[in-house]
Every structure is written in C-alpha cells, then in structure tokens.
Amino acid sequence: MTAPLVGVVMGSDSDWSVMEAASQALDEFGVPHEVDVVSAHRMPLAMVEYGSSAAARGLRAIVAGAGGAAHLPGMLAAVTPLPVIGVPVPLRHLDGLDSLLSIVQMPAGVPVATVSVGGARNAGLLAVRVLAAADPALRQRMERFQDGLREAAEAKGRALRE
Numbered sequence: 029m030t031a032p033l034v035g036v037v038m039g040s041d042s043d044w045s046v047m048e049a050a051s052q053a054l055d056e057f058g059v060p061h062e063v064d065v066v067s068a069h070r071m072p073l074a075m076v077e078y079g080s081s082a083a084a085r086g087l088r089a090i091v092a093g094a095g096g097a098a099h100l101p102g103m104l105a106a107v108t109p110l111p112v113i114g115v116p117v118p119l120r121h122l123d124g125l126d127s128l129l130s131i132v133q134m135p136a137g138v139p140v141a142t143v144s145v146g147g148a149r150n151a152g153l154l155a156v157r158v159l160a161a162a163d164p165a166l167r168q169r170m171e172r173f174q175d176g177l178r179e180a181a182e183a184k185g186r187a188l189r190e
C-alpha cells in the first residue's frame with residue numbers, strides 16, 4: 029500500500045457526507061490519502077498527536093473539516109508545520125456561518141487555508157495543487173483538469189449561442 033500524502037480528517041463521522049468530496053477529488057488525481065475522525069473537543073490529546081506527528085509520518089498536507097465550533101483545522105495548524113486546508117461543515121443551525129467563522133478567523137502566524145462552506149471538493153483540489161507544486165506529473169494532470177473545466181464552460185456557451 030502506498031503511504032498517504034494527505035490526511036483528510038473531520039471532527040465527527042457525521043461530517044463524512046460533506047468531507048467525502050475531498051477524498052473523491054484526491055482519488056481522481058491518484059493522490060494516496062488517509063481518512064479519519066479526529067475530534068478537537070472529544071479527543072484533544074489524539075488530535076494533538078495526529079497533528080504533531082503528521083509531517084514525520086510523511087503527510088504533505090492536511091484537509092480538516094468540522095462544523096459548529098469548528099476548532100479542528102486551527103488546532104491542527106497550531107501543532108504542525110504542514111499546510112492545513114479547512115472545510116467549514118454546515119450543520120442544522122446557522123447554515124455553516126458558525127463553522128466558517130470558527131475556521132477562517134485565525135490569529136496571525138497560524139494560517140488555515142479556508143474553503144467555502146461545504147467546499148470539500150475544492151479542499152481536495154487545493155491539496156492536489158500543494159503537492160503538484162513539487163511534482164511535474166501531478167501538475168500536468170491538474171493542467172489537463174483545468175483544460176477540461178474550460179472546455180466544458182466553452183461548450184455551454186456555444187450551446188446557449190446556438
């Protein structure tokens with residue numbers, strides 16, 4: 029089995045229906061990754077251990093999703109030098125605004141790259157770009173993917189004009 033390069037973690041298994049899209053994006057680009065529940069509030073010591081050992085275990089980026097008082101991405105960023113991409117998971121109340129603000133308003137010095145509410149697919153794609161910066165073959169796959177986006181948009185324009 030190939031060693032994972034990205035960790036996709038979430039505060040609860042109830043986040044999986046949103047976070048699955050990050051894992052799918054990584055699969056599309058053939059990026060080996062691991063998936064786990066790492067709760068900042070319910071298992072704080074395991075969360076610190078996960079973050080502080082991530083780089084030494086060979087991970088190059090972490091995608092972390094959480095909802096409500098969404099402290100997981102920020103706390104991981106506090107204990108790892110790796111790039112952390114935060115996904116605000118929308119819950120039943122407040123439409124994910126609480127999750128977004130909990131993740132995005134980090135103090136200077138401890139960055140979290142925050143995607144849109146529910147934007148797990150973009151988080152996965154951003155992790156691919158992080159890896160692609162030092163991997164020409166992966167960068168080429170990303171360029172082909174972007175070509176596909178452009179071609180699809182152009183085709184829609186053509187269809188409207190016809």
Ligand code: RP5
Pocket residue numbers: 038039040041042043067069093094095096097117119
């Ligand atoms: C957060 O609390 C999790 O990330 C999840 O979004 C939310 C609710 O968790 P459950 O009560 O569904 O386990 O920490």
